[in-house]
Amino acid sequence: MADPTIPILDMRGVSKTYLSKGRATEALRGANLTVRRGEFVCLLGASGCGKSTLLRIAAGFEAPTGGEALMWDKPIPGPGPSRGMVFQDYGLFPWLTVRDNIGFGPQSRGRPAAEVRETVERYIALVGLQAFADAHPHQLSGGMKQRVAIARVLANEAEVVLMDEPFGALDAMTRERLQDELLDLWARTGLTVLFVTHAIEEAIFLADRVVMMSPGPGRIEAVHGIDLPRRRDVSSPAFNDLRRMLAAQLHSHHAPKAA
Amino acid sequence: MSTGAETGILPATPVTPRGARPSLARLRGPALALVVPLALVVVWHLTTAGRPYSLIPPPAEVWAEMRDLAVGGVNDDAFSGTLWTHLAASLTRVYGGFVLAAAAALPLGLLIGRVPLARALLDPLLQVLRPVPVTAWLPLAMILFGLGPRSAFFLVFLGAFYPILVNTVFGVRSVEPRLFEAASMLGCTGAAQFTRVVLPAALPSIFTGLRLGLGFAWVVIVVGEMTGVQTGLGAIIMEARQLSRTEIVICGMAVIGAAGFVSDWLVMSLGRRLLAWSPSHG
Numbered sequence: 239m240a241d242p243t244i245p246i247l248d249m250r251g252v253s254k255t256y257l258s259k260g261r262a263t264e265a266l267r268g269a270n271l272t273v274r275r276g277e278f279v280c281l282l283g284a285s286g287c288g289k290s291t292l293l294r295i296a297a298g299f300e301a302p303t304g305g306e307a308l309m310w311d312k313p314i315p316g317p318g319p320s321r322g323m324v325f326q327d328y329g330l331f332p333w334l335t336v337r338d339n340i341g342f343g344p345q346s347r348g349r350p351a352a353e354v355r356e357t358v359e360r361y362i363a364l365v366g367l368q369a370f371a372d373a374h375p376h377q378l379s380g381g382m383k384q385r386v387a388i389a390r391v392l393a394n395e396a397e398v399v400l401m402d403e404p405f406g407a408l409d410a411m412t413r414e415r416l417q418d419e420l421l422d423l424w425a426r427t428g429l430t431v432l433f434v435t436h437a438i439e440e441a442i443f444l445a446d447r448v449v450m451m452s453p454g455p456g457r458i459e460a461v462h463g464i465d466l467p468r469r470r471d472v473s474s475p476a477f478n479d480l481r482r483m484l485a486a487q488l489h490s491h492h493a494p495k496a497a
Numbered sequence: 498m499s500t501g502a503e504t505g506i507l508p509a510t511p512v513t514p515r516g517a518r519p520s521l522a523r524l525r526g527p528a529l530a531l532v533v534p535l536a537l538v539v540v541w542h543l544t545t546a547g548r549p550y551s552l553i554p555p556p557a558e559v560w561a562e563m564r565d566l567a568v569g570g571v572n573d574d575a576f577s578g579t580l581w582t583h584l585a586a587s588l589t590r591v592y593g594g595f596v597l598a599a600a601a602a603l604p605l606g607l608l609i610g611r612v613p614l615a616r617a618l619l620d621p622l623l624q625v626l627r628p629v630p631v632t633a634w635l636p637l638a639m640i641l642f643g644l645g646p647r648s649a650f651f652l653v654f655l656g657a658f659y660p661i662l663v664n665t666v667f668g669v670r671s672v673e674p675r676l677f678e679a680a681s682m683l684g685c686t687g688a689a690q691f692t693r694v695v696l697p698a699a700l701p702s703i704f705t706g707l708r709l710g711l712g713f714a715w716v717v718i719v720v721g722e723m724t725g726v727q728t729g730l731g732a733i734i735m736e737a738r739q740l741s742r743t744e745i746v747i748c749g750m751a752v753i754g755a756a757g758f759v760s761d762w763l764v765m766s767l768g769r770r771l772l773a774w775s776p777s778h779g
Binding site: 298299316317318319321323325327329330333334335342343374376394 | 680
């Protein structure tokens with residue numbers, strides 16, 4: 239399973255066309271992407287570039303209409319615990335406490351109660367929510383909700399964490415803190431992360447590789463390895479050079495298209 | 498209100514201000530609630546007391562009748578001390594009909610909400626039957642179930658059935674799609690999603706339906722007990738009407754109001770406990 243030569247995720251010419259009321263919309267065309275174990279990959283692009291579609295195909299929420307979506311060399315059969323998803327709108331169960339939200343996955347998979355309890359306490363501590371273990375989601379701030387959402391996929395032993403603009407709805411200060419916390423978790427646990435964002439700075443700050451996508455139809459434009467040492471200084475000249483370069487590339491996609 | 502904002506963290510429980518007189522503050526609501534009813538009783542008293550030809554008895558007379566109905570010893574007629582018998586009979590029908598309605602409407606609502614075939618088969622029929630008022634069912638109920646308590650049961654059942662059904666269907670159908678995605682990526686799929694996602698997510702709506710249903714059960718009890726039953730608050734009202742004992746009619750109305758209020762309060766308290774997680778119920 240952990241054969242280092244096999245990528246954990248392998249998208250081969252993945253396309254997605256939606257049919258609605260007899261009209262076809264091409265959301266994604268021929269996307270090729272491999273993600274290796276332990277990598278942090280960001281999908282960067284404007285809205286309509288297919289980045290969320292690609293992520294949802296990796297999650298198994300959608301099946302590709304063309305190409306192959308593989309995990310450990312096998313077709314992704316549908317949503318499952320090996321690929322945990324963190325949504326921008328959290329997707330927490332409002333009737334469950336923080337503790338029970340985090341325990342939902344292990345419980346669903348029939349883990350023994352004692353093990354679930356132990357796992358839950360460990361991950362509550364990992365995201366620093368001990369004081370709120372018995373709170374319900376509506377009592378939490380956005381940043382805390384997203385910590386719960388991250389903890390519940392980690393507690394469920396996800397091999398890949400798929401994140402769909404997870405910090406997009408948070409204020410700037412909370413976002414920066416959660417970015418730091420996420421990198422810290424990633425470094426400590428050896429997670430594999432596929433992270434969708436439309437913020438250039440966020441992508442450069444977080445990713446080993448930034449996958450640039452462009453709209454109309456959605457496709458992968460370029461992939462950039464980010465070699466800056468971590469923790470990255472967003473005000474350093476090297477960071478700024480990258481930011482400028484990616485911005486120029488991103489904006490060139492918005493040049494007037496032939497009608 | 499900027500204290501504690503450095504973390505962006507909200508307190509898990511609301512902080513109650515200290516120093517304020519909590520006992521007095523807690524009495525404010527009930528005190529305000531009594532203002533208008535008391536004013537109405539005063540107006541009622543002023544317009545009816547001391548007028549022998551008033552068709553509406555004054556409050557003091559109704560109060561005396563209420564005591565007589567409850568414990569006897571005032572008029573010593575056929576009605577004296579019968580209140581509890583009538584109340585018990587009505588309670589049995591209200592809760593019996595309500596429990597039957599819930600037992601039928603909940604599974605049916607879950608089915609219609611979740612299974613497209615069940616929706617296609619049943620929803621149109623139920624939508625056509627829904628606007629038919631309970632009173633219009635009265636003659637048919639008497640033919641189907643005869644004169645007596647079974648008809649009353651049936652009408653209470655009908656009154657409670659639709660609010661429970663409609664709200665259950667609504668609750669089941671309006672579960673946020675995101676929650677199904679969240680459940681399935683966490684490994685909860687198929688039938689397990691029903692008990693772990695659909696039911697809890699629909700619970701606030703289901704609860705609203707139960708509460709409305711119980712309210713309607715009280716509303717239709719008078720109609721239900723017009724079907725020739727001997728006991729019940731509806732029956733006593735109809736009998737008193739025929740004897741022109743308006744004070745008994747008013748007593749019956751007051752008891753129905755009070756009993757309905759108490760039973761709604763009980764359901765609400767239960768709901769607050771079960772639905773503490775829901776911002777709109779907790």
